[in-house]
Amino acid sequence: MGEYLLEISYLIASVLYILGLKMLSGPKTARKGxxxxxxxxxxxILATIFLYVDEEGNKLQNHIWIFGGIAVGSVVGWLAAVRVKMTAMPQMVSIFNGMGGACAALIGLIEFPHYFGHGGSILILLTIFAGLVIGSVSFSGSVVAFAKLNGNMNKDIRLPFYNIINTLFIIAIFAITALLLVGTLTDPMYVYLLALISLAYGVLFVIPIGGADMPVVISLLNSFTGMAAAFGGFxxxxxxxxxGGILVGSAGTILTVVMCNAMNRSLTNVIFGAFGTGGAAVGPGGSGVEKSYKEIGVSDTAVLLNYSQSVVIVPGYGLAVAQAQHVIHELEELLEERGVSVKYAIHPVAGRMPGHMNVLLAESNVEYDKLVEMEDINPEFETTDVVLVVGANDVVNPAAKNDPASPIYGMPILEVEKAKNIIINKRSMNVGYAGIDNELFYHEKNSMLFGDAKSVLVSLVAELKTL
Amino acid sequence: MQILEFLNTHMDMVYIVILSVLLGVEVISNVPSVLHTPLMSGANAIHGVVIIGAIIIMGKADPSNILTMALGFLAVILGTLNVVGGFVVTDRMLEMFNKKKPGKSKE
Incomplete structure (x- = not known):
């Protein structure tokens, strides 16, 4: 009786996952999903705890420990999730993903002694080792992704012969797994070695990846953990x-591909290609040629904005880092009061994750209608008086259109150079996140407004009020 | 041979895997890029289902086997972190999207 109830609970749970995922892909139903x-x-989870019986009909024991673990995990997870700043959301997702991977890897570590060397079939052992390897890679990879996004690890470290080393690791993982399966290696120590190599591979896999590619990697690791969970299901x-595992595995893979497409890059390019690290790719023609740019002050900017008909704001991650999403909303309202039409141009990969910018601006009560996606805003730039770029760089870099040698060549961009005036707010002339120079800075229509996004916007708002 | 045998005895699972893969692909296509982040986060929470494995281990473990108990306990905590953290973070993101709807309807 209990067993039937358990299976029915699982069936309902599976249907709810599918419905939930489906609803998550529509803006209106997402939260309910x-x-x-x-x-x-x-x-x-509850059905498992109370209804699960093993082959001999024994119920699960150790309820105190199970509920204790769930209580600890719930409190910590809930607090972490509630307290995290919206700007730090991507790394939070990454670290939670890593926890799931670690859980899958631990399951493999605990279960393998029951089967390994005790007559477990090759297929059972294969599912255990697969869960162990994939879970370990996902765990260490997610931790590195977290550290990189969190700023604990700023450089994209690229070892010499990087692709060769990584390939050797993959070969080692497959070789050890195969030898364990056929029984050539019988010492359980090799299973631990397999786990260690997998952990190391996860680190090596993520460490050289940077720039706008980070969300793609997180999405990929996400689908890895899904697969690890599915092996546990087997x-x-x-x-x-x-x-649950298979759904996330396949949906996550497709999501990864969709994200790559949004940046017009292939998955292999993301994983194996350098991004902003290959020295030759940075600023072709940039060396030697003296390029000049104009600078503009806050008061001039205020005047220019005040007497414009239409203004488009291009927000980027710099805005998020400076926590300037509230001030920019204030600026927008002030300009709207004076009859200036203000819109936000949202690049698909603005911020650190697709949709990240929308979440941030929505947090500061910017109206949904004002957030315009790239395809819809691009034709409007010709009739725009001023484009204000705040903390964005690569998503407005014309090199993506004009320069086949550029690492971001082919990525669709916001065509801000069509507007009558461009004002770019940056802290300095340093290259953007992807490490590529931007010829837009030297464009005749462009003026640079230097300073921290938040303080510049605050003084801009103050200046506007005096006009 | 072993593989054929396995397929034969686990045909129901094979069906589930294939259908789930197709469903996962189908469900995700045509997602607006705005929702990529919450969707990834939601999917992230769902693979926390791996916690069920940890619970089964924990519930079967012999309390005198301290290593298994400790690792199992850790696995339960990590799995719960994934589930609870994942769903709460997703909800917080989506809350932001919902906030502007009342504002929009007021107009």
Missing amino acids: NLYAAFGMALA LYGNMAMLT
Whole structure:
């Protein structure tokens, strides 16, 4: 009886995951979808704790420990999730993903002694090792991604012969797994070695990747963890784990590809290609040629904005870092009061993750209608008086259109150079996140407004009020 | 041979895997780029289902086996972090999107 209830609970949970994911892909239903999936998860977890019976009909024991672990995890997870700043959201997702990977890897580590050397079939061992390897890679990779996004690790470290070293690691992982499976290696120590190599590979895999590619990597690691969970589902013959894991594995893979497409890059290019690290790719023609740029002050900017008909703001990650999303909304309202039409141009990969900018601006109550996506705003730039670029760089870099040698060549950009005036706010003339020079800075229509995004915007608002 | 045998005895699982893969692909296509981040985050929370494995381990573990108990306990904590953190973060992101809807409807 209990067993049937368990299976039915798993069935309901699986349906809720599917519905939840489907609803998450539409703006109106997204929040409810998340709740559906969460409810499915709670159902699956509780049903497992109370209804699961093993082959001999024994119920699960150690309820105190199970609930203790869940309580600790819930409190810590909830606090972390509630307290994290919106700007730090991408690394938060990454670290939670890493926790799931670690959980899958631990399951492999605990379960393998029961089967390895005790007559477990090759397929059972394969599912265990696969979960262990993928979980470990996902864990260490996510931790590195977290550290990089969090600014604890700023450089994209690129070892010499990087691709060769990584290939050797992959070969080692496959070789050890195969030798363990066929029984050539019988010492359990090799399983631990396999876990260590997988952890090291996760680090090596993520460490050289940087720039706008980070979200793609997180999405990829996300689908890895999904697969690791699915292998766990195989091992236990558990339908909830199987469907949940596979769904995330396949959906995550597709999402990764969709993200790559938004940047007009292929997945292999992201993983194996350098981004802003190959010295030759930086600023072709940039060396030697003296380029000059104009500078503009806050008061001139205020006047220019005040007497414009239409202004388009291009927000980038710099805006988020400076926590300037509230001030920019104030600026927008002030300009609107004076009859200036203000819109925000949102590049698909603005910020550190697709949709990140929308979340940030929505947080500061910017109206949804004012956030215009790239395809819709590009034709409007010709009739725009002033484009104000705040903390964005690569998404407005014309090199993506004009310069086949540029690492971002082919990425669709916001065509701000069509506007009548451009004002770019940056802290300095340093290159952007992708490490590429931007010829837009030297464009005749452009003026540079130097300073920290927040302080510049605050003084801009103050200046506007005096006009 | 072993593979054929496995396929035969686990046909239901094979069906589930194939159908789930197709469903996952189908469900995700045509997502507006605005929702990529919340969707990734939501999917992230769902693979926290791996916690069920940790619970099964924990529930079967012999309390005198301290290593298994400790690792299992750790696995339960990590899995819960993934689930709870994942869903709460996603909800916070989506809350931002919902906030402007009342503002929009007021007009």
